[in-house]
Amino acid sequence: MLSDVKKSNHKITLLPLIALIFYQVSGGPFGVEDSVRTGAGPLLSLLGFFIFPLIWSIPEALITAELATAFPHNGGYVLWISNAFGPFWGFQEGFWKWFSGVMDNALYPVLFLDYLKHSLPLFNQPTARFPALLCITISLTYLNYRGLHIVGFSALLLALFSLFPFLIMALLSIPHIKPTRWLLLDFKNVDWRGFFNTMFWNLNYWDKASTLAGEVENPSKTFPKALLGGLLLVMSSYLIPLLAGTGALTSSPSEWSDGYFAEVGMLIGGFWLKLWIQAAAAMSNMGLFEAEMSSDAFQLCGMSNIGMLPAIFASRSKYGTPTVSILFSATGVIFLSWMSFQQILEFLNFLYAVGMLLEFAAFIRLRLKKPDLHRPFKVPLGTFWVAMLCLPPALLLILVMCLASLRTFFVSGVVIMMGFILYPILVQAKSKNWIPFEAEPPSLQSNGSEGCHSVASELVHLENKDVDLVLSSPFVNVEELSLIQSDSKPN
Numbered sequence: 001m002l003s004d005v006k007k008s009n010h011k012i013t014l015l016p017l018i019a020l021i022f023y024q025v026s027g028g029p030f031g032v033e034d035s036v037r038t039g040a041g042p043l044l045s046l047l048g049f050f051i052f053p054l055i056w057s058i059p060e061a062l063i064t065a066e067l068a069t070a071f072p073h074n075g076g077y078v079l080w081i082s083n084a085f086g087p088f089w090g091f092q093e094g095f096w097k098w099f100s101g102v103m104d105n106a107l108y109p110v111l112f113l114d115y116l117k118h119s120l121p122l123f124n125q126p127t128a129r130f131p132a133l134l135c136i137t138i139s140l141t142y143l144n145y146r147g148l149h150i151v152g153f154s155a156l157l158l159a160l161f162s163l164f165p166f167l168i169m170a171l172l173s174i175p176h177i178k179p180t181r182w183l184l185l186d187f188k189n190v191d192w193r194g195f196f197n198t199m200f201w202n203l204n205y206w207d208k209a210s211t212l213a214g215e216v217e218n219p220s221k222t223f224p225k226a227l228l229g230g231l232l233l234v235m236s237s238y239l240i241p242l243l244a245g246t247g248a249l250t251s252s253p254s255e256w257s258d259g260y261f262a263e264v265g266m267l268i269g270g271f272w273l274k275l276w277i278q279a280a281a282a283m284s285n286m287g288l289f290e291a292e293m294s295s296d297a298f299q300l301c302g303m304s305n306i307g308m309l310p311a312i313f314a315s316r317s318k319y320g321t322p323t324v325s326i327l328f329s330a331t332g333v334i335f336l337s338w339m340s341f342q343q344i345l346e347f348l349n350f351l352y353a354v355g356m357l358l359e360f361a362a363f364i365r366l367r368l369k370k371p372d373l374h375r376p377f378k379v380p381l382g383t384f385w386v387a388m389l390c391l392p393p394a395l396l397l398i399l400v401m402c403l404a405s406l407r408t409f410f411v412s413g414v415v416i417m418m419g420f421i422l423y424p425i426l427v428q429a430k431s432k433n434w435i436p437f438e439a440e441p442p443s444l445q446s447n448g449s450e451g452c453h454s455v456a457s458e459l460v461h462l463e464n465k466d467v468d469l470v471l472s473s474p475f476v477n478v479e480e481l482s483l484i485q486s487d488s489k490p491n
Helices: 014-025 033-038 042-070 077-085 087-116 126-145 148-176 179-183 192-202 219-248 260-269 271-305 323-336 341-369 383-402 406-431 455-462 467-471 478-488
Strands: none
Touching (some): 033 219, 042 219, 042 383, 077 087, 077 271, 077 341, 087 126, 087 271, 087 323, 126 271, 126 323, 148 271, 192 341, 192 383, 219 260, 260 271, 341 383
C-alpha cells in the first residue's frame, strides 16, 4: 500500500534529465559502427544520421514533450494509451515496451564486453563471458537501487567522460580527413535489414523518459528543454566520430563492427586513445544500463499505482526506488544476456515499433477526443498536420517490421499473445482479491511529485465529465471514484 511506500524527496533537474535522455536514446557512438558495415560504406551511415532524426527522432521527441507534460506522472505512455483507448491497450503498451526495454538493457553488458575483448580476448570465451555478464548486471542493478537522483547525476558525469575522447579523436583526425572517403558506397552489398535495424535502434526511445515524469522537477518546463538538449547531444555524438573515423582512415566497411571505434582511436591517436575509448565504452554502457533500468522499473511502478499490476511492484526502498520492479527487470536482463547483439536488436526493435504505432495513434486520438486537455507544451500544429507529422515515422516503423525475420515475427507474436493473456488474469486477480493491488488513490498533484496515480484519479483530474470512460475500466474502484469526485468539488 502507499502508506508503506517510502518516497524520495529528490527530484531530477534539467541537466541530469538531459543526461538520462541521452543514455536512454544513445549513450554515445558505441554500437553505430555496424551502420558503416551494413551500409557498405560511410555514405549511407552519414546520410542516415542526418536524415533519420528529421523523420523519426524529432517527431517522436515532440510527441513525447506534449504528452509527458500533459500527463506528468510515472507510467508515461501507459497513461497516454489508457486515456486514448482504455486500460486494455494501456496494459498491452506497457507490457510490450517493458519487454522491449529489458531486451534493450540486455545489450549493454554485451557491448561492454565487446569493447573489452579487443584488449582482453579472454572475454571471447563463454566460461569467462557469462560470469562477467552476470556480475556486471548485478553491480549496476545495485547502483540503480540506491536512488534515481544518483543515477541522474552519475549519467551526467558518465556522459562527459564518455564523449571527451571522441572530441579529441575528431581534433586529431582533422589533418588526415579526405572528404571523398565519406562518399564511398557499395550499393550491391548493402544489408538493408541490418542497416535499418542499427539506425532505428540508435535513434529511438525518446519516449522512455516519460515513464519517470513523476520524479522530474517541474516537468512541464523541464521536459521540452531536456528533449531538445538530448536531441542535439545525440546527433553530435554520432556524426562527429563517424565523420572523423571514416574521413581519416581507409578501413574496409567490413571492419566496422561493434567495438571498432577503439581501433579507430588507436589508428588516429595511439594506444592511449584506444584505452580511453574502451574505458569510455565501459562507462557509457553503465550509463545506458542505469537509464534503461530506471525507466523500466518506474514504468512497472506506475502500472502498479494505477492498478494494472500488483501493489508489490510499487513498493519502494528507503532510497525511493521501486525495489521489486528493479529486481523484476534485472532478472529479465540476465535471462536475455546470452543472445547476440543482432538477435536482441531485431527482437526489441519489432516490439518497440508495435508500441510506437500505438503511441502515434493515441497522440492523434487525444487531440480529437480531448482538445481541451491541459497541455503545458503543445506541438504548434493543428490536428491534420500533427497526423502528417506522424506519417513518416509510422511508415518507417512499418518498414522496420516488414524487414524482420520469420523468427522475429514468431517471438514477437508470442510476447504479444502473452500480454493478451496476462491482462484478463490480472483483472480477475484484482476482482477476486487473489493478490493485493493498490486501493488508496494518492493525492494528484500538478507536477506528479508523488509517483503515479490511479486511472480514475487521473481521468477525473483531466476531465470530470468523462465519467463513463472511467467507469468502463476494470481497474477502477467505483467507491474510489466517488471519493475522488466528492473531494474535487468546491466547498
